Amino acid sequence: MHDLFIAPFTEFEFMRRALAGALALALGAGPIGVFLMLRRMSLVGDAMAHAILPGAAIGFLLSGLNLFAMTAGGLIAGFVVALLTGLVARTTELKEDAALATFYLLSLALGVTIVSLKGTNIDLLHVLFGNVLALDDQTLLLIAANATITLIVLALIYRPLVVECVDPGFMRSVSRAGGLAHLAFLVLVVINLVSGFHALGTLLAVGTMMLPAAIGRFWARDVTLMIAIATASGALSGYAGLLLSFHTGVASGPAIILVAGALYVMSLLFGRVGGLVRQLFPGRHLEA
């Protein structure tokens, strides 16, 4: 038992670092994912990941594999797209999803253009797809700092955010904090995607947000509980995925997401809230 579940982490430092990174990532991404899902913005994470990718690529082209440059590039690209999207959606007839689609596609096309102008064939994929096994001190600190910021800001904007999830019209009628909370939330989405991109790569980073959130949805109706379950299942996927990669030799990033996927399928079938098995065979206590 010890050999199977604990020894990999006590024996190897890189496994401890990977675990720390995965846990920090789960702490920030869990609640963000839940809010994205509740606001029917589940695909926004994916779109934002595409918006970040060119920024990070430009950062890489300008100064190589530099954590600061790539983070700054990703953050700037993400913030610009998030802010423009928010402004357009709130001031014009265009809905949020359409505004986002236009801006992230523009950002992506701009990034690809700049990369191709620069004309290098360095294997960008290796750089843009982070590696959870290669987290150095700087990157770990960045991920941890981002998770901390996320939790603090979420605590501050929690109330307006929840109200806006439930009834945006009401929120707008009683307070102007809704728009501000929404923008702050989008910024948090970007921060967490940049974190995830260092550890897992841009595309899989979205997986650590949305899969745990969907899992939480099948076990709880209450938002707080849903967030707790999402965070816990994100952390569990990180731990189990690393073990899976350690024992079977599959690549670590995908292993983490696949474990989350397995948890999701289990929740889909057996979840207490709307799970398929529950729906087909309602418990007897419901009839009594």
Added chain:
Amino acid sequence: MLTRRRAMLATAFTTLFVVPLVAGPARAQQSQPRLRTIATFSILGDFVKNVGGDRVEVGILVGANGNAHVYAPSPADAKKVAEANIVFVNGLGFEGWLERLVKASGTKAPIVVATKGIKPRERAGGHDHDHGRADPHAWQSVANAKVYVTNIRDALIAADPSGKAAYDANAAAYLAKLDALEREVRDTIARVPADRRRVITSHDSFGYFEGAYGVVFTAPQGVSTEAEASAKDVAAIITQIKKQKAAAVFLENVTDPRLVKQIASETGAKIGGTLYSDALTDDKGGATTYIDLIRHNLKQLAGALVG
């Protein structure tokens, strides 16, 4: 409708394939009949330049610091290939994208495999999925580089018989330089104690160097940079370094150096400089020719292993 589509196809076909063919010979009759050659990557291009001298023009598809394993050809490349008189390739599965590029370009140029006559190394042990695949990085042994040069010389003579004397002379001069380089490598490695000739690098492309000169290289990835390392691989490497007391860890100019840094910091092995494997560098890197590249690697290795 059908006929119009056919007419459009015919036009497209004519512009794509026939025009370059017609234009090709016409241009060849101009005053300076330089042979247009294409080499798939920078190191091969350097060989062709050395043998061809002034008589050939060398186009290179994957340039300095590029990674030919995962290269995506552009339309400009297809045009270059279509206009070439000879295309030089490494072979041994190095340029996976080449076959489609050649087909798409519709070139009539002969494809010359520069590794012809080299006995390919099998990837021994390690990753299961690599079994039966030849290691393409043959140029890492200078003896093999000489085979490249003779193959290139023969192909150039076949394509341009009037330049035979020049090609023979260029090749002979270059082969003499390679002989000197080979001696230099052997002398330097001989000065490293046998039990310290162990090195970790991020990309498994030094198999031929290992076979020829007896320095053992271990890599945390498979033979191609496309394979992503798993936790199991990394753990195996770390255990291996600790057990074998590998003297140094080297980064490389084409793959993710973060993983290698992590391994070095965990095992206490020394981080040597950068070893160049698949590509020449720009002026900044100091390895703009094959001979410079081998010298650079040799200096890095000797520095870290003797040190």
